[in-house]
Every structure is written in structure tokens, then in C-alpha cells.
Amino acid sequence: xxxxxxxxxxxxxxxxxxxxxxxxxxxxxxxxxxxxxxxxxxxxxxxxxxxxxxxxxxxxxxxxxxxxxxxxxxxxxxxxxxxxxxxxxxxxxxxxxxxxxxxxxxxxxxxxxxxxxxxxxxxxxxxxxxxxxxxxxxxxxxxxxxxxxxxxxxxxxxxxxxxxxxxxxxxxxxxxxxxxxxxxxxxxxxxxxxxxxxxxxxxxxxxxxxxxxxxxxxxxxxxxxxxxxxxxxxxxxxxxxxxxxxxxxxxxxxxxxxxxxxxxxxxxxxxxxxxxxxxxxxxxxxxxxxxxxxxxxxxxxxxxxxxxxxxxxxxxxxxxxxxxxxxxxxxxxxxxxxxxxxxxxxxxxxxxxxxxxxxxxxxxxxxxxxxxxxxxxxxxxxxxxxxxxxxxxxxxxxxxxxxxxxxx
Amino acid sequence: xxxxxxxxxxxxxxxxxxxxxxxxxxxxxxxxxxxxxxxxxxxxxxxxxxxxxxxxxxxxxxxxxxxxxxxxxxxxxxxxxxxxxxxxxxxxxxxxxxxxxxxxxxxxxxxxxxxxxxxxxxxxxxxxxxxxxxxxxxxxxxxxxxxxxxxxxxxxxxxxxxxxxxxxxxxxxxxxxxxxxxxxxxxxxxxxxxxxxxxxxxxxxxxxxxxxxxxxxxxxxxxxxxxxxxxxxxxxxxxxxxxxxxxxxxxxxxxxxxxxxxxxxxxxxxxxxxxxxxxxxxxxxxxxxxxxxxxxxxxxxxxxxxxxxxxxxxxxxxxxxxxxxxxxxxxxxxxxxxxxxxxxxxxxxxxxxxxxxxxxxxxxxxxxxxxxxxxxxxx
Numbered sequence: 132x133x134x135x136x137x138x139x140x141x142x143x144x145x146x147x148x149x150x151x152x153x154x155x156x157x158x159x160x161x162x163x164x165x166x167x168x169x170x171x172x173x174x175x176x177x178x179x180x181x182x183x184x185x186x187x188x189x190x191x192x193x194x195x196x197x198x199x200x201x202x203x204x205x206x207x208x209x210x211x212x213x214x215x216x217x218x219x220x221x222x223x224x225x226x227x228x229x230x231x232x233x234x235x236x237x238x239x240x241x242x243x244x245x246x247x248x249x250x251x252x253x254x255x256x257x258x259x260x261x262x263x264x265x266x267x268x269x270x271x272x273x274x275x276x277x278x279x280x281x282x283x284x285x286x287x288x289x290x291x292x293x294x295x296x297x298x299x300x301x302x303x304x305x306x307x308x309x310x311x312x313x314x315x316x317x318x319x320x321x322x323x324x325x326x327x328x329x330x331x332x333x334x335x336x337x338x339x340x341x342x343x344x345x346x347x348x349x350x351x352x353x354x355x356x357x358x359x360x361x362x363x364x365x366x367x368x369x370x371x372x373x374x375x376x377x378x379x380x381x382x383x384x385x386x387x388x389x390x391x392x393x394x395x396x397x398x399x400x401x402x403x404x405x406x407x408x409x410x411x412x413x414x415x416x417x418x419x420x421x422x423x424x425x426x427x428x429x430x431x432x433x434x435x436x437x438x439x440x441x442x443x444x445x446x447x448x449x450x451x452x453x454x455x456x457x458x459x460x461x462x463x464x465x466x467x468x469x470x471x472x473x474x475x476x477x478x479x480x481x482x483x484x485x486x487x488x489x490x491x492x493x494x495x496x497x498x499x500x501x502x503x504x505x506x507x508x509x510x511x512x513x514x515x516x517x518x519x520x521x522x523x524x525x526x527x528x529x530x531x532x533x534x535x536x537x538x539x
Numbered sequence: 540x541x542x543x544x545x546x547x548x549x550x551x552x553x554x555x556x557x558x559x560x561x562x563x564x565x566x567x568x569x570x571x572x573x574x575x576x577x578x579x580x581x582x583x584x585x586x587x588x589x590x591x592x593x594x595x596x597x598x599x600x601x602x603x604x605x606x607x608x609x610x611x612x613x614x615x616x617x618x619x620x621x622x623x624x625x626x627x628x629x630x631x632x633x634x635x636x637x638x639x640x641x642x643x644x645x646x647x648x649x650x651x652x653x654x655x656x657x658x659x660x661x662x663x664x665x666x667x668x669x670x671x672x673x674x675x676x677x678x679x680x681x682x683x684x685x686x687x688x689x690x691x692x693x694x695x696x697x698x699x700x701x702x703x704x705x706x707x708x709x710x711x712x713x714x715x716x717x718x719x720x721x722x723x724x725x726x727x728x729x730x731x732x733x734x735x736x737x738x739x740x741x742x743x744x745x746x747x748x749x750x751x752x753x754x755x756x757x758x759x760x761x762x763x764x765x766x767x768x769x770x771x772x773x774x775x776x777x778x779x780x781x782x783x784x785x786x787x788x789x790x791x792x793x794x795x796x797x798x799x800x801x802x803x804x805x806x807x808x809x810x811x812x813x814x815x816x817x818x819x820x821x822x823x824x825x826x827x828x829x830x831x832x833x834x835x836x837x838x839x840x841x842x843x844x845x846x847x848x849x850x851x852x853x854x855x856x857x858x859x860x861x862x863x864x865x866x867x868x869x870x871x872x873x874x875x876x877x878x879x880x881x882x883x884x885x886x887x888x889x890x891x892x893x894x895x896x897x898x899x900x901x902x903x904x905x906x907x908x909x910x911x912x913x914x915x916x917x918x
Contacts, residue, residue: 158704165790180708180887269790271781271884277577337881343782344883520708521886524790 146186150176155183162191166524168265169534171508173527177520185515189508192538200498204464205231205305205439208498212485213299215500215536219258219479221250221290223536224303229384230474230485231305234467235439242430243307248386249423250290250302251476252416253320256327257286258479258531259409259416266406266528267338270347275334282327289319305465306440307433317424324417331413348403352514352526355400362510366481366503367408368530372400378477390422405529439465464493473501480504480531502536542664546651550673554642557865561817562810563604565872569813570603572873573880611806619702619799626700631800631807633693637686638811638818644679645821646672646741648831648860649838655853670741671831671861680738683822684725687777690811691717694786697808698796709795712887713786716776719894720783723773726902727766730909731826734762744830748837754844756834759827765905767827769898774819775875776890778812782882783890820871824864828871831864 150157161172170191176184196215200208212227213220225247232239239247264279287297292313294300302309338344354364356372369376375394379387395411397404433440441460442453469491475484481503488497507530514526567582574581582600589596596602621627648671654661676682691714698710732738735746749757760767776783787795794800797808824830835843836859840851851859885893 156704158708165793177708180712267883271784271790272882273573274577274880277579281578338883341883343885343889346889347883347886519886519888521785521791 147174147176147184151183152178154178160523161188166269166527168269168528169532169537171532171534171537173515173523175515175520175523180519180521182515182518182520182523185512187508187511187515189505189532189534189537192534194539196539197498197500200495202494204461204493205467205495206460206464208495209303210299210301212500213301215502215539216258216478216480216483216504216533217298217535218261218533219254220298220300221254221302222258222476222478222483224300225251225385226474226476226478226483227485228303228305229476230472230487231439231465231467233472233474234470234487234489235305235436235465236468237306237434237436237439239307239434240431242311242428242432243434244386245423245426245428246308246312246432247303248390249420249427251385252419252423253286253290255479256413256416256420257283257290259413260286260327262479262528262531263334263406263409266525267334269524269528270344272338272344275337278330278333282323282330285323285326289316289323292316292319304433304440306436311432317427320420320424324420328417331410335410345403347521348401348406348525348529350399350401350403351518351522352402352405352529353400354510354514358510358513359400362513363506364481364510365506366478367405367412368400368481368507370394371397371404371408373398378475378482382475384474384476386423386426389426390419392419402525402529409529466491466493467495475501478503480507480533480536483536500536500539502539504531504533504537505539508532508537542653542667543669546653546664546669547673550669550671554647554673555639557647558639558642558814558817561868561872562814563608564601565813565816565876566604566607567601568873569876569879571600572876576877576880608806611803614802616802616804621700621702621799623700626696627799628804630693630697630700631797631804631811633696634690635693635807635811635814637689637693638815640686641683641818642821643673644676644682644740645818645825646670646744646830647821647864648672648857651857652853656857657854671857672741675741677737677739679740680728680732684721687818688717688721690815691721694796697800701796701799703799705792706796706798709786709792709798712792713779713796716779716783716786716887716890716894719891720773720776720898723769723894723898723902724777726899726906727763727770727773728826729906730763730766731759733906733909733913734759740825740830744825744832745837747829748832748835750835750844756829758829758834763827763905763909765901766909767823769902769905770826771819771823773894773898774822775878776894778815778819780812780816780875781879782884784884785887785890816872816875817868819875820868821864823871824867828867831860833859833863836860836863 161167162170172188174186175182212223215223260283264276268276291297294302377394392415446453447457467489471488473486484501486499490496570582582603585602585606586595586597651669653664694713698706751757841849
């Protein structure tokens with residue numbers, strides 16, 4: 132008789148699979164559960180409605196982004212980084228492109244700088260609106276959700292006019308941007324901003340001072356400043372604890388040094404603060420977009436660097452040098468000098484960094500993405516434990532976990 | 540005898556079709572009203588095509604209710620492996636049936652005199668008259684509480700027998716929430732009982748047909764505005780709709796105690812909820828809004844505050860009363876939908892705190908004040 136083989140345990144298992152007391156129950160919330168937008172699993176030990184212990188499992192969306200990057204040219208990665216935080220793909224694009232440009236020592240044109248700043252803020256606006264809308268919907272405030280999603284849809288359509296896609300824009304390019312603004316784009320932008328002011332005002336009116344809403348969010352999912360720092364939190368969650376940490380202010384990149392804006396902070400580090408920080412950041416973003424429109428001047432969009440920027444199509448067809456140049460960039464990828472670089476942008480959820488290692492070839496040797504959502508998942512159990520089961524919903528909504536960048 | 544039976548069957552058919560009609564139409568009203576509130580168009584895709592033509596009747600999406608019903612009926616009735624199959628199967632009916640039964644004691648019109656309607660009817664009905672409600676019971680109010688309390692059992696049964704942790708949590712929430720609000724509901728009405736001196740619903744409505752202070756209609760809401768607000772709040776909580784929908788809080792418990800139900804069994808839970816919206820409207824109308832009467836109206840016609848009267852033929856009175864009742868119920872349903880689409884949801888402990896520490900004392904104070912005033916007035 133054959134001896135029984137080793138018992139293979141499920142590799143995905145909770146930190147605890149036995150209840151600590153005999154009157155508690157362990158529930159598995161997710162990976163497909165309405166509370167978890169994004170594919171994530173939360174094991175919670177419940178004493179009645181109270182969460183005694185929680186264990187947050189991410190990794191269900193794992194698609195090997197970082198490994199996949201090692202086999203594609205620097206340009207081909209842009210559609211991939213779009214899919215990291217799919218609520219604000221443009222910020223991913225620009226953060227990645229800037230890291231590569233740093234390695235190559237490229238200084239992008241003035242117009243590209245301002246346009247990237249403008250679009251980063253536009254993307255942040257979309258992301259915050261999505262986050263708040265989804266959280267409100269999960270709290271049952273459907274009407275406020277629909278107001279916000281309507282505005283977001285106008286924005287998606289508007290960005291699609293520019294980039295050609297509603298969600299995965301693939302608009303950044305190493306050394307510039309894919310194309311310049313279409314006719315009338317800025318006029319429509321102003322219309323949308325005016326309209327979003329109106330609808331955001333309605334949402335403020337519906338929920339800001341709504342007693343039920345405050346009771347659900349105030350003093351719920353609290354994380355202390357020291358905890359937030361030691362878990363490596365950034366973005367609205369860290370700012371909600373009262374620390375004005377913002378890469379746009381601290382290490383100004385793009386055109387942020389020229390813009391006038393404030394960094395809103397919270398007072399308690401609870402969900403209400405996170406909601407309010409996001410709402411204030413929306414206002415700041417709108418303010419910044421308007422400043423960027425004023426800064427925008429006509430000029431070349433892409434740098435004149437044959438290593439990475441594609442030659443014009445007409446010249447590709449007309450002269451052999453441009454044809455070969457185009458061919459080389461497509462087939463071999465831009466030659467990025469050997470070296471390593473870390474470059475970070477302030478994403479809507481926190482510090483979005485790219486760590487790139489190049490060995491001088493057309494493909495990266497290593498791409499690492501420092502995704503805020505993944506870091507936030509590390510301490511999420513701290514916010515959940517001790518709360519009610521129902522608190523999981525607003526807490527998780529306000530962390531704004533994005534599966535794409537969390538699991539990569 | 541035969542005449543009595545005929546009238547009873549007529550009333551029952553009327554009541555059931557009103558409730559079913561409300562249940563169906565409210566699914567549409569809810570969607571459409573929510574859409575209007577959110578600057579959308581709302582349901583407008585379901586249509587009926589006249590056979591053999593390309594003419595599609597859309598009718599503002601009114602057929603969505605029918606499409607929903609059809610969908611529920613033909614969907615796979617998925618059965619979980621539960622240890623208590625009988626309880627699982629019977630639970631939706633335990634929720635659904637009492638909701639219908641409550642309507643039996645609600646008067647949906649004044650007194651019907653068939654002989655006055657149309658003279659030849661006298662040959663069949665004689666000189667009899669029938670109050671327009673299915674069961675003319677002296678203890679009507681008690682029946683309402685008895686039956687509406689039964690839906691708790693259904694919710695608990697569904698949760699316990701589903702073999703699902705989320706369903707169980709939902710059932711526990713449903714149980715404690717409904718019991719808490721049942722109490723508030725009862726207390727708010729005690730003040731009315733003191734004023735009207737009866738628990739017979741028809742007598743209550745009659746009591747409201749006069750005037751108070753010379754010009755206000757003597758409606759319950761005028762006597763007891765506080766109780767009216769509390770009653771409506773508690774009734775919505777009893778019906779488990781947003782902002783009190785935690786037993787079925789979608790984002791936390793998937794669907795709460797009916798997570799494991801599918802097809803028409805789940806449809807029964809939903810349908811019971813929609814019918815209960817109408818029932819709440821009917822109860823509120825009867826207790827606080829003068830029931831089936833328009834302001835200053837009674838079975839004979841109108842008696843205006845200035846002393847002027849306007850007599851109406853019996854047929855006109857009956858039709859006006861029935862239409863008034865339906866209109867009031869409909870407006871209240873719409874108001875409940877308005878609330879449901881404006882507010883976020885409470886948390887479980889907050890709902891219970893709200894019931895016991897806020898509404899319960901307020902209802903008690905209301906009762907005490909009412910009792911003291913009644914005593915001072917020497918009634």
C-alpha cells in the first residue's frame with residue numbers, strides 16, 4: 132500500500148482558522164462579497180456584530196505585472212501601468228514615464244509638463260469622485276452616488292476625446308504625450324468643472340451634516356498618526372491623521388511648484404476625516420486644473436530625442452533614417468542607459484512610486500511599483516478590529532483599495 | 540346571507556387586487572422616482588409588442604414590474620443544502636401572508652348602501668348596509684399588531700434555516716430590530732386610543748371627520764403630530780427599508796436573511812416589502828390622515844367649517860372615499876420612497892440605540908402628555 136501523501140493545505144489561508152473562544156464565529160468576507168470592491172478577502176472573527184480579529188488577504192487579482200514588464204520594451208509597458216490604479220490611469224502613466232525619463236536624462240517640454248500636471252489633477256478628481264461615490268453607495272446613499280457617477284462619466288467621455296479610451300488611456304509617452312489637445316477640449320473642461328461644482332455641492336448638502344452619515348463615519352476606522360507612519364501609509368489616509376504629507380508639496384515635480392494649492396488634513400484619522408480630506412482635495416484639484424489651463428502655452432509637445440520619441444508618420448514614409456528609427460524604437464525599444472531610479476508621484480491614494488533597473492537594453496531589467504493600496508492593506512486590520520461588522524464597509528470604502536495596483 | 544357573501548367576496552377581491560396592484564406598481568414607482576431624484580430617466584426598456592406589428596408599447600417603463608415578476612417566476616429555484624428544509628420553504632410565506640392579512644381590518648371606504656346606489660339592487664340586498672372593510676372587528680388595531688408581529692417569525696425562520704452565516708446575522712438583526720420598533724409603534728398609537736376611545740379602525744376614521752379649533756380637520760396628525768412622526772419612522776424601520784435596512788444591508792450581509800433564496804421565494808420577500816409600503820401608507824392614512832374621507836367630509840357629504848354643507852349622492856360619496864383612500868396611500872408610499880433614496884443606512888447598534896434611547900422615551904412622553912391633557916379636559 133502506498134503511504135498517504137502529504138496533506139497539501141490551501142496556500143491561501145487566514146492567519147487564524149480557529150475561533151479564539153467558543154462563542155465567536157469566523158466569517159469569510161470576500162473574495163466575492165459586496166463589501167469588498169476589488170477582489171479581496173477578509174477573515175473576521177465576530178463576537179456578535181463586533182470584529183475581534185481581522186485578517187485581510189489580498190492577491191486574488193495577481194497578474195504578474197512586475198514579471199511581465201521584464202519581457203516588454205519600455206514603451207510597451209505604458210498600457211500595463213494604466214491597469215494598476217484603473218481609477219486614475221493617467222497618474223500611473225506619468226509617474227512611470229517620468230521615472231524612465233529620469234534614467235534617460237530627458238527634460239520634457241514645457242507644454243508637456245503643464246499638460247501632465249493638468250491631467251494628473253483631472254485624474255485625481257476622477258479617482259476621488261469614484262472613491263466617494265462607491266463608499267456612499269455602500270452606505271446606502273444611492274442618489275448621491277448617482278450624482279457623482281454622472282459627473283465622472285462626463286469626465287471619462289471628455290478624457291476619451293483626448294486619449295481615445297474611457298478608462299485605460301495609455302496616453303503618456305516617454306519624452307512627452309501621445310497627442311495634443313483636440314479642438315475645444317479646454318472649453319468643455321471648464322463646462323465640466325462648473326457642473327461638477329454644482330453636483331459636489333449637492334453631495335455636500337446631502338451627506339456632510341447628515342446625522343446618520345456622521346454617525347457611520349465619525350470615530351470609525353480610526354488609525355493613529357504613529358501607526359499610520361509605521362505602516363508606511365501615505366496619501367489621504369495619512370493626511371486624515373493630521374500630517375500634511377504630500378509629494379506635490381514636499382518634492383514638487385511637474386509644474387506643482389508654480390501652482391497655488393493647499394494640503395487638506397484631518398484631525399482624528401477616522402473615516403469622516405478621510406471623506407472630508409478627499410472632498411477638499413477635489414476642490415483643490417479643480418483649482419489647480421484652472422491654474423494649469425492658464426499656464427498652458429503653445430509649443431512642442433514632445434522632446435526632440437530620437438532615442439525614445441517616434442518620428443512623424445510622414446517622415447517615416449519619406450526617408451530611410453526615420454523609418455529605421457521608428458523600426459528600432461518599436462522592435463528593440465528605446466535604449467535606456469544602465470542604472471536604477473526611483474521616482475514617485477502623489478497618486479490619489481498615496482505615494483505611487485516606480486523603481487526601475489535598466490541594464491542598458493530596450494527592456495527593463497526590473498520594474499517595481501510601490502503601490503499605495505498594497506501598503507494600506509498591511510495595516511487595514513488595525514482599522515477594522517474592535518469595530519462593528521457594518522463599519523467594515525465605510526472603512527474599506529475610504530481606504531479605497533484598488534485591486535489592480537494592490538495585487539499587480 | 541347570499542348577499543352578505545357576495546359583498547364579502549367583492550371586498551376581498553378588491554382588497555387583494557389593490558394590494559397586488561400597489562406591490563407591482565410600487566416597483567415601478569420606486570425606480571422612476573429614484574431616477575427623477577438622481578436626474579436620470581429610469582426604467583424605460585421593457586415593452587410589449589402588439590403581435591404581428593412593430594408597434595412597441597413602452598408606456599414609461601410600466602411593464603418593468605411585469606418583466607420582474609416573469610423573471611422571478613422562470614428563474615431557477617436554487618435550493619441550498621439546509622438541515623431544515625421545511626422551515627426554509629415556509630419562511631417566505633410566513634413573511635408574505637400576515638402582510639396581506641393586516642389589510643383585512645383597514646376600512647377603505649365608508650358605509651355602502653347597495654339599495655341607495657341603484658334602486659333595483661334593493662331586490663337582492665334589501666335594506667342592508669355594509670361598512671367597506673373586509674372584517675369589521677372591534678379590536679381591529681390589535682389584529683394589526685398581532686399580524687404584523689408575525690413577519691418577524693418569517694425573517695428569523697429564513698435566517699436560521701438557510702445554513703449561512705450572513706443569513707443568520709441578518710435574521711438576528713431583523714429579530715431585534717423589529718421587536719424594538721414594534722414596541723415604539725404600539726406606544727405611539729396608545730395616545731390615539733386615548734383620544735378616540737376605541738381600537739375599532741372604522742370608528743377611528745369616523746372620529747376624524749369633524750373639525751378641531753373650528754377650521755382644522757380633526758385628523759390624528761393634528762391631535763398627535765409627534766406620534767405621527769414617530770409612527771411613520773417606526774413603521775419604516777419595521778419594514779426594514781433604508782435607512783433601517785440593516786437586516787438585508789446589501790454591502791455588509793449580501794442580502795441578509797434571504798441571501799440563500801432565489802426565484803419566486805426571494806420574490807415573495809421583495810413583494811412583501813413593497814406591499815408593506817402600501818400597508819404602512821394605509822395604516823398611517825387610517826390613524827392620522829382621516830382615513831378614506833377628504834377634509835370636512837363624512838358619509839353624507841361635506842360639512843365645511845363655516846357651517847355650509849354640501850350633500851352628495853351616495854354613489855359619489857362611495858367613489859370619492861375609495862379614490863381618496865387610494866390617493867392618500869399612494870402619496871405616503873411616494874414619501875417613503877423619497878426617504879429611502881435620500882438617506883444612508885444606520886448601523887446595527889445605532890438603530891437599536893435610536894429605538895430604545897430616543898424613540899421609546901419620546902413615545903412615552905407623548906403618551907403621558909396626552910393622558911394628562913385628556914384627564915385635564917375631563918374625558
